[in-house]
Amino acid sequence: MKTIKAFAMSAAILLIMTNMESFGLEKSGNAVTEKTEILTPKPLAKPRINGPLVYGCRPGHPFIYRIPCQGERPIHFEVKGLPKELILDKKSGIITGKTPAKGEYDLILEAKNSKGNDERKLKLVAGDKLALTPPMGWNHWYAHYDRITDQMMREAADVMISSGMADVGYQFVNIDDCWMNAEKNNDPLRVGPLRNEQGNIIPNKHFPDMKGLTDYIHNKGLKAGIYTSPGPRTCGGFAGAWQHEEQDAQQFTNWGFDFLKYDWCSYGELAGEKVTLDGYQKPYRQMGKILKSKARDIVFNLCQYGMGDVWKWGGEVDAHCWRTGGDLGFELDRIFDVALKNAEIGQYNKPGEWNDPDYIQIGWIGNANKMGIPELTPMPVNMQYAYMSLWCLLAAPLIYSGDMSKLDGLTLSILCNHEVIGVNQDPLGKCGSVLKHNADCFIMVKNLADGSKSVGLFNRGKSAVDVTAEWAELQITGKHAVRDLWKQTDLGLYDQKFTAQVPSQGVVMIKISK
Numbered sequence: 358m359k360t361i362k363a364f365a366m367s368a369a370i371l372l373i374m375t376n377m378e379s380f381g382l383e384k385s386g387n388a389v390t391e392k393t394e395i396l397t398p399k400p401l402a403k404p405r406i407n408g409p410l411v412y413g414c415r416p417g418h419p420f421i422y423r424i425p426c427q428g429e430r431p432i433h434f435e436v437k438g439l440p441k442e443l444i445l446d447k448k449s450g451i452i453t454g455k456t457p458a459k460g461e462y463d464l465i466l467e468a469k470n471s472k473g474n475d476e477r478k479l480k481l482v483a484g485d486k487l488a489l490t491p492p493m494g495w496n497h498w499y500a501h502y503d504r505i506t507d508q509m510m511r512e513a514a515d516v517m518i519s520s521g522m523a524d525v526g527y528q529f530v531n532i533d534d535c536w537m538n539a540e541k542n543n544d545p546l547r548v549g550p551l552r553n554e555q556g557n558i559i560p561n562k563h564f565p566d567m568k569g570l571t572d573y574i575h576n577k578g579l580k581a582g583i584y585t586s587p588g589p590r591t592c593g594g595f596a597g598a599w600q601h602e603e604q605d606a607q608q609f610t611n612w613g614f615d616f617l618k619y620d621w622c623s624y625g626e627l628a629g630e631k632v633t634l635d636g637y638q639k640p641y642r643q644m645g646k647i648l649k650s651k652a653r654d655i656v657f658n659l660c661q662y663g664m665g666d667v668w669k670w671g672g673e674v675d676a677h678c679w680r681t682g683g684d685l686g687f688e689l690d691r692i693f694d695v696a697l698k699n700a701e702i703g704q705y706n707k708p709g710e711w712n713d714p715d716y717i718q719i720g721w722i723g724n725a726n727k728m729g730i731p732e733l734t735p736m737p738v739n740m741q742y743a744y745m746s747l748w749c750l751l752a753a754p755l756i757y758s759g760d761m762s763k764l765d766g767l768t769l770s771i772l773c774n775h776e777v778i779g780v781n782q783d784p785l786g787k788c789g790s791v792l793k794h795n796a797d798c799f800i801m802v803k804n805l806a807d808g809s810k811s812v813g814l815f816n817r818g819k820s821a822v823d824v825t826a827e828w829a830e831l832q833i834t835g836k837h838a839v840r841d842l843w844k845q846t847d848l849g850l851y852d853q854k855f856t857a858q859v860p861s862q863g864v865v866m867i868k869i870s871k
């Protein structure tokens with residue numbers, strides 16, 4: 358609770374002591390003091406409905422959607438235009454039922470409390486496509502590695518609600534590797550038979566009731582994700598789906614999972630040394646087809662580190678997002694390079710098909726090389742703002758992967774700025790393009806559905822500098838309104854250009870509208 362209150366203290370000045378050696382910043386003694394502030398304003402007491410403006414779902418399948426809404430509870434919800442197959446719980450704002458017949462349904466979501474009311478449009482697109490905006494949620498990997506348990510997953514779902522993350526659109530609670538049995542492992546509770554006599558996969562003893570777990574997550578209006586590999590073993594050495602693909606997909610469906618991460622891992626041993634394009638695609642094409650045949654909306658996340666230019670064919674094998682490179686891991690100073698590389702393949706991003714540069718790792722995260730217990734990220738705070746801004750401008754999946762039980766106010770404020778997230782969830786689904794200004798500075802420009810542009814002014818250098826976005830390079834002319842998205846404040850009308858002082862390794866993120 359304490360941590361959540363800290364978020365409410367927006368504009369509080371934090372004195373952050375961080376070890377910045379690995380980021381090439383000057384330091385005094387062993388640490389540098391960095392003065393920074395929480396930029397995201399405190400949410401208002403009156404309701405504010407967030408979340409995507411379009412939502413893809415498949416006819417006849419189970420439907421679940423929790424209206425993301427900030428503001429003091431209790432909030433009373435209403436929905437205009439709700440198809441008869443769907444039911445709204447007016448207290449929680451959770452919509453359930455069966456997705457109606459193919460078509461587009463224009464809903465008006467309404468929220469009211471003693472302080473005021475809000476409404477927002479949501480277009481349900483019942484058809485073939487899912488993930489019309491980048492998936493948002495949490496994944497256990499960088500916090501808990503092979504220590505993950507059912508209890509931790511439930512706790513993450515609890516915190517997704519209590520922290521307010523779900524109120525800005527975070528939705529998936531995803532298990533990564535290590536929920537199955539292995540033949541060998543240091544933890545005896547994770548060792549056991551991989552499958553039963555019928556060949557059904559057996560979760561390890563830390564996961565005694567998979568259906569109970571997804572029910573728990575669904576009862577909160579959230580969605581559940583799971584992980585496996587097309588190989589005989591996962592990257593962590595646990596049972597993979599090889600030769601049981603259909604059976605495992607059916608099991609995941611029966612358990613009630615809504616998201617599958619499918620990680621290449623030991624499949625490499627089967628694919629051989631010289632893998633053809635067809636060889637890269639084969640296991641994913643197979644699973645994509647299987648998942649599509651199931652009576653459940655399951656978002657399909659490929660994890661094969663970008664091999665065979667996956668961004669060119671991920672959509673074709675019925676995937677919704679795909680990792681574009683190796684694990685981001687603990688070398689977080691790579692975020693700028695990774696983002697720039699992703700921007701180069703940005704043309705492959707579109708609604709329902711997203712490049713995935715890996716998870717958001719801020720707050721308490723573990724060192725992937727050591728499978729370590731979480732520690733507070735050594736990333737400078739300004740770079741954390743840059744990180745979140747880049748992922749939003751790239752239209753990357755927003756999957757947080759830190760320790761949910763240790764969320765602090767600053768981390769939450771960076772994860773939960775609804776205007777910044779709005780850029781990520783924009784229905785046009787464009788990836789930002791990069792205009793390099795010099796060795797240190799660049800801007801990233803993302804066109805938005807309402808005709809405006811979101812622009813990140815980035816500075817990778819060691820000291821603050823002025824960065825200018827010229828209207829000519831943005832291909833606009835005349836007076837435009839500029840809004841600071843992190844601070845959620847209008848900066849005024851600008852003609853020809855906008856200049857801001859950008860902190861070292863940081864960002865200023867704006868929206869430019871006519």
Ligand code: GLA
Nearest residue numbers: 498533534592593620660684
């Ligand atoms: C690979 C993936 C990671 C994680 C681990 C689990 O390294 O890239 O994201 O899923 O496997 O073992």
